[in-house]
Amino acid sequence: MKTKTLTLSNWKSITLILTFLTINLFSGELIARPIATDIFGYPIGQSYQYIGKGKKASVGPLATFTGYHSRTLKSTPMRLKKAAYQAFTNLRNQARQEGIYLYVSFGYRSLATQRKLYQQFGPRRAEKPGYSEHNIGTAIDLTRVTFQSEAFLWLLKKGFQLGWVPTYYYRSEGNFIREPWHWRYVGSKAAQTFYQHWKKSIERDKQRLTSLKRQGKLAKNRKLK
Numbered sequence: 001m002k003t004k005t006l007t008l009s010n011w012k013s014i015t016l017i018l019t020f021l022t023i024n025l026f027s028g029e030l031i032a033r034p035i036a037t038d039i040f041g042y043p044i045g046q047s048y049q050y051i052g053k054g055k056k057a058s059v060g061p062l063a064t065f066t067g068y069h070s071r072t073l074k075s076t077p078m079r080l081k082k083a084a085y086q087a088f089t090n091l092r093n094q095a096r097q098e099g100i101y102l103y104v105s106f107g108y109r110s111l112a113t114q115r116k117l118y119q120q121f122g123p124r125r126a127e128k129p130g131y132s133e134h135n136i137g138t139a140i141d142l143t144r145v146t147f148q149s150e151a152f153l154w155l156l157k158k159g160f161q162l163g164w165v166p167t168y169y170y171r172s173e174g175n176f177i178r179e180p181w182h183w184r185y186v187g188s189k190a191a192q193t194f195y196q197h198w199k200k201s202i203e204r205d206k207q208r209l210t211s212l213k214r215q216g217k218l219a220k221n222r223k224l225k
């Protein structure tokens with residue numbers, strides 16, 4: 001009798017696990033463990049619902065500044081969580097001193113905007129509403145930071161120590177398109193943990209890009225007016 005009960009409950013657990021795996025694999029959302037927690041208390045390296053149903057909707061005070069559309073280079077107003085904007089200013093100033101010009105083409109996005117993007121681009125190219133790092137105002141898309149650009153190499157060299165990480169470039173879950181332009185402010189301690197986690201890939205990419213730079217094959221990030 002005892003054995004029978006055990007077997008039945010084991011079978012139930014197995015069925016539950018299989019159902020869970022099927023659902024998550026099917027939606028392209030294998031649950032990974034977070035690599036670290038950012039200075040605002042949000043996990044890094046894991047699909048996570050930041051805002052929306054059952055979550056606090058407020059992201060705190062936002063700073064407004066000028067951004068540039070990545071294709072047309074038209075100036076457009078941007079918003080970021082204040083602490084993230086301060087950190088972006090540091091990043092931008094440091095880069096400028098080394099001849100790299102950084103501009104933002106996307107900052108904070110509301111739930112409604114995320115919903116539109118998700119409908120337009122689908123799950124491979126956009127996060128579900130409430131799940132995007134842009135929804136908490138700590139992520140930026142950088143204008144013309146492409147796979148083979150001097151700015152991407154510079155960011156891989158200097159971004160981590162300034163508290164920024166390319167969370168949508170190095171990610172273990174889901175079936176997403178890699179984004180060298182997407183960087184998230186997490187604070188320098190969490191950035192260091194992220195770097196250690198992905199060190200092999202990051203160092204390999206730095207080597208590859210450095211060699212391309214020597215051959216003059218990396219796009220320059222020019223100063224906009």
Ligand SMILES: [Zn+2]
Nearest residue numbers: 139140141182
């Ligand atoms: Zn982004």
